[in-house]
Amino acid sequence: MEYIVNGNNILINRLRDFDIEHILECGQCFRFYKSDNKDYILIAFNKILRVTQEKNKVIFHDTNEQEFNEIWIKYFDLKRNYKEIKNTLSTLDKYLDKAVNEKSGIRILQQEIWETLISFILSQNNNINRIKILIERLSKKYGTYIGEQNSIKYYSFPTVEQLSKASEQDLRDLKVGFRAPYIVDACFRIINEEVNLNELFTMEIQDAKKELIKIKGVGPKVADCVLLFGAKRYEVFPTDVWVKRIMEYYYFDKDTKIKEIHEFATGYYGHLAGFAQQYLFYYARDLKVGKK
DNA sequence: AGCCAGGCACCGC
DNA sequence: GCGGTGCATGGC
Numbered sequence: 001m002e003y004i005v006n007g008n009n010i011l012i013n014r015l016r017d018f019d020i021e022h023i024l025e026c027g028q029c030f031r032f033y034k035s036d037n038k039d040y041i042l043i044a045f046n047k048i049l050r051v052t053q054e055k056n057k058v059i060f061h062d063t064n065e066q067e068f069n070e071i072w073i074k075y076f077d078l079k080r081n082y083k084e085i086k087n088t089l090s091t092l093d094k095y096l097d098k099a100v101n102e103k104s105g106i107r108i109l110q111q112e113i114w115e116t117l118i119s120f121i122l123s124q125n126n127n128i129n130r131i132k133i134l135i136e137r138l139s140k141k142y143g144t145y146i147g148e149q150n151s152i153k154y155y156s157f158p159t160v161e162q163l164s165k166a167s168e169q170d171l172r173d174l175k176v177g178f179r180a181p182y183i184v185d186a187c188f189r190i191i192n193e194e195v196n197l198n199e200l201f202t203m204e205i206q207d208a209k210k211e212l213i214k215i216k217g218v219g220p221k222v223a224d225c226v227l228l229f230g231a232k233r234y235e236v237f238p239t240d241v242w243v244k245r246i247m248e249y250y251y252f253d254k255d256t257k258i259k260e261i262h263e264f265a266t267g268y269y270g271h272l273a274g275f276a277q278q279y280l281f282y283y284a285r286d287l288k289v290g291k292k
Numbered sequence: 293a294g295c296c297a298g299g300c301a302c303c304g305c
Numbered sequence: 306g307c308g309g310t311g312c313a314t315g316g317c
Binding site for chain 2 (some may be wrong): 220
Binding site (some may be wrong): 125175178179 | 311312313314315317
C-alpha cells in the first residue's frame with residue numbers, strides 16, 4: 001500500500017477500485033455523514049475519520065500512519081484485490097457485469113461485528129435514514145464521547161456492557177419500536193456467552209448462521225448481513241426485498257421465494273456471493289428495480 | 293389516508 | 306414446514 005503522509009493526512013494518489021461514495025452509500029454501514037460531494041465523515045473503531053476523494057486520489061484526514069495501518073487499511077479492506085473479484089463476477093453473466101461496472105468502487109468494509117449485529121437488527125422493516133438516526137441515538141445515550149468536528153459531538157457505538165444498561169423501556173423511549181426486546185436479548189445472550197461473536201469468523205457457515213439466529217429478532221437475512229459485514233464471511237448472500245426483486249428480474253422472470261433465490265445465488269456465485277450481493281443490492285436500489 | 297421501509301415472531305394449518 | 310398477519314415509527 002503506497003501512501004504519502006502529509007501532516008495529519010494520509011494521501012493515496014492512485015487508489016483503484018475505491019469510491020468513497022459507493023462504499024458508504026451502498027447500504028452496508030450507517031455511521032457516516034456527507035458534507036459535500038465525496039467528502040465524508042465516518043465513525044468506526046472509536047475514531048472519527050474524514051475522507052475526501054477526487055477521481056483516484058483519496059485523502060484520509062486527521063489520522064496518522066499508525067492509525068491508518070492498524071485500523072483503516074483493514075476497515076476499508078485495502079489489501080484485497082477487487083479488480084480480480086470484479087473480473088470474475090463480470091465474466092459470469094451480463095447482468096452482474098452491468099451491476100459491477102455501475103458500482104465499481106464498492107468495497108466490503110470490515111466493521112465491528114457487535115455494531116453490525118445491532119445495526120442490522122434495527123434495519124428490519126425500516127428505512128436507511130431512520131436506521132442511521134436510531135444508531136446515532138444509541139451511541140449518544142450509551143456510547144462514549146470520542147471527539148468533535150465542526151462543533152458536532154461524536155460518540156462511539158456502545159459496547160455490549162454499555163448497551164446492556166438499557167432496559168426494553170429505555171430503548172422504546174429512543175423509538176426503536178418493536179426491536180427493543182431484540183436488542184435486550186442480543187445483549188443478554190452475548191454477556192452470558194450463549195452466543196460468541198468471535199467464533200463466527202471461523203465456524204462452519206451453517207453453524208455460524210444458526211448461532212446468530214438464536215438471538216431474537218435475528219433471522220436468515222440479518223444473520224447473513226452480520227456474517228458478511230462483520231465477520232468476513234463472503235460466501236453468504238443476504239437476500240432482502242431489493243435483492244429478491246433484481247434476482248427475479250434478471251434470473252427467474254417470475255415471483256420466486258426468497259429461499260429459492262438464496263439457494264441459487266450461493267451456489268451460482270460461490271465464495272464471491274457476498275460481493276455479488278452488494279453490487280446487485282446497490283444497483284437495484286438506485287435503479288428502483290421492480291418499483292414504480 | 294394509507295402504504296412502505298435491507299424482516300421477523302408468532303400463529304394456524 | 307408453509308403461508309398469513311401484526312409490528313413501532315416516520316416519510317411520502
